[in-house]
Amino acid sequence: MATYATTSPSPSPHLHPDEVAEFERIWRGEAGGMSENAIRNQHARHIKVLEDLRSEAIRPNAIIPTRLHTKAQQAQIAVDSVAALIRQDEEALATRGRSVLENRGLVRRRTRAVRGPITDSAPARA
Numbered sequence: 284m285a286t287y288a289t290t291s292p293s294p295s296p297h298l299h300p301d302e303v304a305e306f307e308r309i310w311r312g313e314a315g316g317m318s319e320n321a322i323r324n325q326h327a328r329h330i331k332v333l334e335d336l337r338s339e340a341i342r343p344n345a346i347i348p349t350r351l352h353t354k355a356q357q358a359q360i361a362v363d364s365v366a367a368l369i370r371q372d373e374e375a376l377a378t379r380g381r382s383v384l385e386n387r388g389l390v391r392r393r394t395r396a397v398r399g400p401i402t403d404s405a406p407a408r409a
Contacts, residue, residue, distance in 0.1 A: 326372035
C-alpha cells in the first residue's frame with residue numbers, strides 16, 4: 284500500500300493562496316468537504332468491499348445491479364468499478380483532497396465569494 288504525505292505540499296503555481304488555505308482547511312476537517320479522515324474511511328470501506336467481492340462474501344449484483352451481463356461479466360465489472368474507486372481514493376490522498384470534485388467546487392465557491400468572480404480576460408489597463 285502506498286504511503287501518503289501528511290505535511291503541507293509545496294505551493295502550487297496554479298492556485299491562489301486563498302485556495303490553498305481553503306483546501307488545507309477542508310483537509311484538516313475544519314470546513315465542509317472531503318477531509319483526510321473522510322477519504323481514509325472511504326478508502327478502507329472500498330478495500331473491504333473489494334475483498335468481499337473477491338472472496339464472494341458479497342455478490343456482484345450488490346455493486347452493479349444489472350441482468351444484461353453474465354455472472355462472470357458482472358463480477359469483473361464490479362471488481363473493476365470498486366478498483367477504480369480505490370484508485371480515486373489514493374489520488375485524493377496523494378493530492379490532499381485537491382483532486383476531489385466536491386472539494387474543488389467548494390473551494391471555488393468560497394474563494395469567489397471573497398475575491399470575486401474569476402475571469403479569463405486580463406484586466407484593462409488605464
